[in-house]
Amino acid sequence: MRGALRALKLKTPIRKQTTSKRRFLRKSVASVMLLNMLCFSLVPAMAMAETNQAAGAASTKPAAAQAATTSIPSVQSLGLQVKSAVLIEPVSGQVLLNVNGDEALPPASMTKMMTEYIVADLVKKGKFKWDDVVTVGKNASETIGSRIFLAEGDQHTIKELYIAMAVGSANDATVALAEHVAGSEQAFVKMMNDEAKRMGMKTAHFANSTGLDIADMPKEFRTPGNQETVMSAMDAAILAKYIVTDHPDFTQFTTIQNYKFRKRDTKPMVNWNWMLEANKNVTNFKQYAYPGLDGLKTGHTKNAGNCFTGTAVRNGTRLISVVMGAKTEGARFVESRKVLDYGFNNFEVKQIVPPKTTVTGAENVTVKKAKNTSIPVVTDQAVSFVVPKGVDTTKIQTKVALAEEGSLTAPLKQGTKVGTVTYSFKAPGLEQTLEKTVNLITAQDAEKAGWFKLLMRAIGDFFRDLFNGIKNLF
Template sequence: MKHKQPQRKSTTKRRFLRKSVASVLLLNLLCFSLAPVMALAEGEQTESTSTESTTTETTTVQTTATSIPSVNSLGLEVSSAILLEPVSGQILLNVNGDQPLPPASMTKMMTEYIVAELVKQGKFSWDDVVTVGKNAAQTIGSRIFLAEGDQHTIEELYTAMAIASANDATVALAEHVAGSEQAFVKMMNDEAKRMGMNTAHFANSTGLDIADMPEGFRPADGQETVMSALDAAILAKYIVTDHPDFTRFTTIQSKKFRERDTSPMVNLNWMLEANKEVTNFKQFAYEGLDGLKTGHTSNAGNCFTGTAERNGMRLISVVMGTASDKARFVETRKVLDFGFNNFETKQIVPPKTTVAGTETVTVKKAKNTEIPVVTDQAVSFVVPKGADTSAVQPTVTLADEGTLTAPLKQGTKVGTVTYSFKAPGMDQTLEKTVNLITAEDAEKAGWFKLMMRAIGEFFSDLFNGIKNLF
């Protein structure tokens, strides 16, 4: 038995050697396994530090938001004033903006809108010839001295109305379009209601006081033309939005109506940016200003609806009841400066955005019943410069999911989302509603899949029913 002792020792050594090697391998394995974890932990720490740095930087930017001066600090000398951003419809400044007042020739903006809209629809052409009637020929005030029976194109008369505020040209257009000025006035008042102009009432196409209209052509009710500054801004918004080519007329600085005329018509809007090169008007010229309409009567005082665009943001200003023709432009500058100096258009939500909590909708009979949804367009607000917009709140309204059945095309509307935001320094809560649409096609599942899904749902309901018995 003694001769077997060396073999037993050799076996023990081999076992010990194997355990040692295994231990080393296990230790190496653990080390290599921990290395990625340590690296990941280090990466997470670095990423966390980076995120904190970004947040800090963002906060620094956000705290530099413009401090909006009070409207009182502008020292406006007006009966009323409005500043409006036409894309969002936001009101940035309001001084008695809801008060109905005589608008004088700012009334012609509605005549301009209706005529341009009818041309756009193809019912009339800019080259159509207008024959001047008795009413137009007898109209007083700003005019181009049309005689009864004169013939001019719609474009020629429209130009005279837009840049020289010609009352006779305006009446000639109204009568050509509707047959009579009072029939045209009905169209004006109907359009005002459609646009949401709550205080506006039109007595004629020009803005003249009724007593200054030719006898025999005055409205029977004797109700004068009135329009609030807000209504004027709404009307201007429709012009610049529905007819973005309005500048084809409003930026003409001067033009002869007839070749034989000794002097040209001069644009009554002294604030046109192009006037910076004109000696008499350069003190009023305003960067980006390209419209829109002046107005003056003894009852209205001096009024002006102006519009200007800078850095992709257009603003519409209205001042009413200023003391002089110069004052209306001085006050307009104050109003527009208030807007451009203190506000900016900021995209709050880009297009094709997923709304947290409403990433998908359920579509019956689809191959994949959960279909992703996104917003159909971007959301932008006009906010104080540098404002923190992180507090925007979405409110989702979905269609009844029982009505959503495959197949559905990509881009199908399945609901809406309203984004709300109250910017610091602004009284109003800003809101915009956009559609939620499917981000991909919802293809209908085959009959076999629908059958198996129905069987699964049957047994699931059965199991839940049995479970609820106990």
């Protein structure tokens, strides 16, 4: 009996050892199998990763190639044959091309754009009507150059004379309008120069309403001194911007291809703007016709050479071009085509921020005595930039300026300005950093809290300040 028990005790450790060895063997086999499975599963995964990486590398090449194709050509590559040239987008005012654009030069009949603006503005404000009758004076009747041969005492409506000025660049019609509006051409010239300052035209000076040299004006009505009319291409573009922005109906005059001023006239006057899109069907002008072009004004004198301020619309985007000092009438349109093509082919208007946008870090403002002292804030308008086509516009920088803490008190209506935000973007291919500042406004009303709520808030603030004061003692 004792021997049997002793034998059983001896066998028990052996069984435990054997069991442990079997478990260890099983775990080892399982580990090896698991390791093999993992290794074999990683092989195709790694192969796929390498394939995807190779595909990714291959896909980056076309992207880089595409970026290269969207790069902006140099202005020098256009080979412009002019003294100066400018291209702008009128809504943003962005300058897309500038070749000697700040030099003051004689603008010839592009001067009439200011006369057109002032007359149209006075009609718009109700001070004159298009069907008001103008009696032609001596100054207009003796004016030379491009004209419709008005005689002193002739009577025509403002609209008739305006069309003659816009379409046929008639100097006598222009002077007649200037004298009717201001009483004399010299008084009108003062209005022109005042407007130039208001518009921010830095070089412009007007000596008359037409753009004629002072020596070519009737002697009795010549401007004193020898300060001739001058205007840079940039100033001409600014003036055109005001025309298309403040008077978007300008095309009712500038797109007229020909106009018979009097019934007895044997031939109608023909628009000096050969680039009008409608001229694509006119034999003599179809080589110059430009898609979307609907204005604006030509100019020519011996001193000025051939000038043209043009404007065209494509896909909802309007551009304004100015060329000055071209050698021939046709050349000014050929050069304008180069400038406009440069803009439409390489740039696009892109909305950077939609209206009513919340700015990160300036989501709310504190309004004293309001029911809800934290009022949400949004931008008051959209922000758009003219950028190179295909450029990434996600890296926009913002600079916020909010009203000082504690300066806002209820009640405030929704839409109240409480600050500004400036968006800036440096586009590749452009020298200038694009910037636009918009207002930050309240997104809802800030109603004034009742007296009881204000009392409870004041008591709470008192005890909060008291507690903080005590806490700071320790």
